[in-house]
Amino acid sequence: MATRMETSSGRGTATAHRGAAVRRIASAMPAWVWWLAGIAIAAGFPLLNVIGVVETAWLRVGVVSLIFALLALGLNIVMGETGLLNLGYIAFFAFGAYTTALLSSPKFEIHWPFLAVIVASTLVAMVAGFLISLPTLRLRGDYLAIVTLAFGEIVRLTIINLVPLTNGPNGITGIYPPRLFADAKPALEGIEAWFIIDKPLEYYYLVLVCVVVLAVLLTNLKNSRIGRAWNALREDELAAISSGITAVRAKMLSVVLSAGIAGFAGSLFAYYSNVISPESFLFMQSVIVVCMVVLGGMGSIPGVMLGAIALQALPQLIREAAGAARSDFEVYRMLIYGVLIVVMVIVRPEGLLPDKIFRREAHEVDPRELEMTRQSLFDLEEGEKDLEV
Amino acid sequence: MVQKRTGRVLALALAALLALSMFGLSGCAADDGGDGGEGNGATGEVETIKIGVQTALTGPLPDYGLAAKNGVELALEDFGTFEMNGTTYEVELVVLDDKAEPTEAAVVAQTMVDEGVVGVIGSLTTGATLSAIPIYYENRIPQISGSVTGPKANETGADTFFRTCWNDAIQGEALGVWAMELGAKKVVLMDDNGAYAVGLADVAEDTLKAGGVETLRQNCQSGDKDFSAQVANIKEFGPDAIIFTGYHPEAGLMRKQMVEAGLGDVIFMGGDGIRSEELVAQTGGNANAEGIYATFGGFPEEQQPGYAAFAAKYKEKYGEEVGPYAQNNYDAFGALIAAIKAAGSTDTEEIIAALQTLSYEGVTGTFGFATESDGAVAKGDIVVEGLTPSNVPRYVLKDGAWVSAQ
Numbered sequence: 001m002a003t004r005m006e007t008s009s010g011r012g013t014a015t016a017h018r019g020a021a022v023r024r025i026a027s028a029m030p031a032w033v034w035w036l037a038g039i040a041i042a043a044g045f046p047l048l049n050v051i052g053v054v055e056t057a058w059l060r061v062g063v064v065s066l067i068f069a070l071l072a073l074g075l076n077i078v079m080g081e082t083g084l085l086n087l088g089y090i091a092f093f094a095f096g097a098y099t100t101a102l103l104s105s106p107k108f109e110i111h112w113p114f115l116a117v118i119v120a121s122t123l124v125a126m127v128a129g130f131l132i133s134l135p136t137l138r139l140r141g142d143y144l145a146i147v148t149l150a151f152g153e154i155v156r157l158t159i160i161n162l163v164p165l166t167n168g169p170n171g172i173t174g175i176y177p178p179r180l181f182a183d184a185k186p187a188l189e190g191i192e193a194w195f196i197i198d199k200p201l202e203y204y205y206l207v208l209v210c211v212v213v214l215a216v217l218l219t220n221l222k223n224s225r226i227g228r229a230w231n232a233l234r235e236d237e238l239a240a241i242s243s244g245i246t247a248v249r250a251k252m253l254s255v256v257l258s259a260g261i262a263g264f265a266g267s268l269f270a271y272y273s274n275v276i277s278p279e280s281f282l283f284m285q286s287v288i289v290v291c292m293v294v295l296g297g298m299g300s301i302p303g304v305m306l307g308a309i310a311l312q313a314l315p316q317l318i319r320e321a322a323g324a325a326r327s328d329f330e331v332y333r334m335l336i337y338g339v340l341i342v343v344m345v346i347v348r349p350e351g352l353l354p355d356k357i358f359r360r361e362a363h364e365v366d367p368r369e370l371e372m373t374r375q376s377l378f379d380l381e382e383g384e385k386d387l388e389v
Numbered sequence: 390m391v392q393k394r395t396g397r398v399l400a401l402a403l404a405a406l407l408a409l410s411m412f413g414l415s416g417c418a419a420d421d422g423g424d425g426g427e428g429n430g431a432t433g434e435v436e437t438i439k440i441g442v443q444t445a446l447t448g449p450l451p452d453y454g455l456a457a458k459n460g461v462e463l464a465l466e467d468f469g470t471f472e473m474n475g476t477t478y479e480v481e482l483v484v485l486d487d488k489a490e491p492t493e494a495a496v497v498a499q500t501m502v503d504e505g506v507v508g509v510i511g512s513l514t515t516g517a518t519l520s521a522i523p524i525y526y527e528n529r530i531p532q533i534s535g536s537v538t539g540p541k542a543n544e545t546g547a548d549t550f551f552r553t554c555w556n557d558a559i560q561g562e563a564l565g566v567w568a569m570e571l572g573a574k575k576v577v578l579m580d581d582n583g584a585y586a587v588g589l590a591d592v593a594e595d596t597l598k599a600g601g602v603e604t605l606r607q608n609c610q611s612g613d614k615d616f617s618a619q620v621a622n623i624k625e626f627g628p629d630a631i632i633f634t635g636y637h638p639e640a641g642l643m644r645k646q647m648v649e650a651g652l653g654d655v656i657f658m659g660g661d662g663i664r665s666e667e668l669v670a671q672t673g674g675n676a677n678a679e680g681i682y683a684t685f686g687g688f689p690e691e692q693q694p695g696y697a698a699f700a701a702k703y704k705e706k707y708g709e710e711v712g713p714y715a716q717n718n719y720d721a722f723g724a725l726i727a728a729i730k731a732a733g734s735t736d737t738e739e740i741i742a743a744l745q746t747l748s749y750e751g752v753t754g755t756f757g758f759a760t761e762s763d764g765a766v767a768k769g770d771i772v773v774e775g776l777t778p779s780n781v782p783r784y785v786l787k788d789g790a791w792v793s794a795q
Contacts, residue, residue, distance in 0.1 A: 056499050060499045064496070163587065168587065170519075170539060171515075171516060173545050174544070273491060273492065274520070277491055277520075278516070279490055331486060333486075
């Protein structure tokens with residue numbers, strides 16, 4: 001409890017405050033360095049493939065990892081920031097993927113341009129998110145988890161049984177590759193062919209750009225009034241409401257936004273995989289996205305991205321290790337994967353790159369820090385100044 | 390302090406894993422083959438080629454995946470070393486698991502391509518196969534699945550995709566043909582909303598409509614007990630025959646309730662899903678069950694020429710009965726090797742061409758592959774000598790037992 005108060009009232013007496021400011025500057029500098037380093041590594045990674053050090057399968061793992069990073073960023077909004085557990089998140093992903101498949105495939109001979117499709121997919125998922133949020137936002141904790149779980153299953157079963165629209169278990173095949181800046185008609189082959197994205201490498205950069213842009217936007221949103229409102233709702237809903245936050249509106253915004261991101265990711269996924277079928281939208285996938293968020297660090301934007309990449313890349317990493325030994329070891333990769341997740345949760349319950357608040361919750365608080373918090377309770381003016389910074 | 394140490398141990402373990410994988414990355418590029426080694430050809434020159442096995446050893450269908458792998462490994466013993474143009478070739482299997490999941494299947498397919506395989510056996514399931522097809526197609530690698538029976542598996546018509554199991558559609562067409570031979574003018578088609586039954590009913594309906602037969606479509610859910618609504622609809626329609634493409638528990642109850650409603654003289658037909666002796670009890674006894682017809686989606690095991698020998702070999706090696714589709718996967722590998730020999734080359738483009746004109750004597754019969762889609766038969770489908778929609782095995786229930794109705 002004390003740790004939470006610390007965040008809501010700022011920290012420190014004059015001396016402690018100065019110390020905190022210095023610390024903040026010190027930690028702000030590397031943050032930018034870290035971000036740039038992360039982007040540089042991600043952008044440079046495919047070059048390893050180009051020069052032949054890394055195999056093309058890794059590019060595909062990279063694309064899927066980045067798509068799941070988008071998903072993890074989206075789920076982090078509801079789960080990490082607002083504190084609503086969603087176990088049917090993959091359903092929004094499915095809405096986006098199927099919208100894309102219907103608007104850009106031979107199924108109905110529709111061939112919308114890429115940008116229109118991706119916007120439509122996002123909007124459809126947002127509408128779905130809005131509709132599901134209407135009856136569920138009054139629920140809390142476990143009940144919300146059950147309802148979202150059921151929602152995910154309903155969507156999956158609908159996909160399987162709504163054969164005229166979705167082709168049921170056969171899935172939708174032959175999704176047209178995205179074309180940037182050009183009309184989607186195949187007649188424009190040639191000059192515009194340059195803008196067609198259909199190689200793993202091209203998908204990689206397309207998705208990477210989306211991830212970076214989204215991460216920057218979400219970081220700003222997290223530090224904005226809305227982000228603070230979400231965090232307040234997560235920590236104590238009653239206190240948040242009594243401070244003037246409209247709980248329903250803030251929660252709805254969080255659900256709809258996260259659904260939209262999932263729809264966006266689903267659209268990219270459908271384009272990338274060229275074919276989609278219900279097997280991609282199982283309950284297990286929802287669980288894996290939840291794992292990515294928890295493992296990476298709830299509420300931490302770089303954390304959840306790292307969690308997504310780690311969890312997606314790990315099976316292939318183990319497979320490559322098995323490949324070196326040329327044995328049946330490969331079969332055990334899912335077992336090792338599970339063990340590593342368990343170990344991670346025991347060793348670092350707050351996640352790989354934890355959010356500040358969650359780190360304090362996961363570990364015993366340093367007594368000195370606790371003392372500072374106590375003092376700060378009597379030092380509201382200082383605290384307020386701190387909040388404005 | 391303790392926590393810090395565990396963290397360090399973990400970091401070390403992860404680093405070791407990473408290092409190991411880097412070794413894997415470089416190890417994969419260098420092709421040193423070298424295992425096996427039992428075959429020593431005439432000229433002494435030995436070359437290793439890689440064949441991929443994309444299956445699902447984890448995920449929802451590990452028993453099917455293992456049977457497929459076993460089938461291929463058995464084939465490796467029989468055909469894995471061969472001579473061509475004076476060189477002895479040894480096949481090295483690259484067995485990769487796609488969890489029957491489409492996303493993983495794409496990565497696995499790409500890994501196969503990276504590994505430089507000359508052909509792939511797999512994948513196991515429809516979803517995984519769908520997402521693997523474009524990758525193999527782009528990279529011009531022949532792919533033979535021994536277990537994907539869905540009619541629409543190769544909807545895009547990739548010329549790199551083949552299969553050694555029967556397309557479900559052939560049975561749907563067979564049911565339609567048979568109903569017409571029996572003189573039916575009005576036919577009800579009923580499925581259980583499952584992919585398999587719906588696919589079968591769709592094809593049967595198309596066949597009947599093309600023959601000028603009036604049809605009515607009904608469905609139920611797997612596990613249903615009460616069919617009064619469907620029976621009432623059927624009674625109003627007044628058909629000569631009903632084709633039930635689902636499984637025997639529902640079929641038995643459906644038949645029973647139809648007899649009770651006075652529809653006992655409507656011909657009751659179904660696919661291999663109802664060809665079980667249990668059907669008799671489920672219809673409420675011999676009186677109701679007598680005269681029910683069923684087809685089979687290809688040659689049943691007892692009619693597959695090499696099956697007895699295969700089953701004996703399988704049991705000797707693995708100590709268990711033949712798993713699902715193991716013989717089809719065995720044939721897939723055998724056909725791929727036969728195509729390589731026919732092409733006289735390990736160039737994948739030439740292997741694809743050879744597969745298209747291949748005639749191969751396998752466990753399941755003498756077969757080739759369809760070069761174009763034609764009716765129920767899709768491009769790359771197995772075409773078994775002597776098996777057409779009008780002569781797939783037919784059975785009828787007589788005194789509580791299925792007997793041939795050819």
